[in-house]
Amino acid sequence: MGFDEYEVFYPDVPLQPSDNIADFGIYAMMFLQCWKSPRSVLRNIFDSSDIPIIRVKIANDLLFLPGNSGMKNRVIEYEF
Numbered sequence: 001m002g003f004d005e006y007e008v009f010y011p012d013v014p015l016q017p018s019d020n021i022a023d024f025g026i027y028a029m030m031f032l033q034c035w036k037s038p039r040s041v042l043r044n045i046f047d048s049s050d051i052p053i054i055r056v057k058i059a060n061d062l063l064f065l066p067g068n069s070g071m072k073n074r075v076i077e078y079e080f
Contacts, residue, residue: 011035014047023051030054 016027034045046054062068063075 013042017048026051026054
């Protein structure tokens with residue numbers, strides 16, 4: 001199949017609210033992480049209300065990587 005025969009495909013993704021321009025990176029990371037095939041409907045996996053939780057999950061994943069040996073006391077011992 002020649003390169004010219006491929007189609008442009010736009011997956012069905014959740015809409016980022018226009019008043020939230022700061023989280024485009026989180027949306028992009030989630031699109032790349034969750035998109036498995038052209039039949040993937042990312043709107044069923046997450047939406048804009050999940051972004052604060054996803055942000056915390058990403059921060060925790062980065063903080064608690066095995067190779068990260070920095071001080072974690074402020075995060076571990078934080079009281080609400």
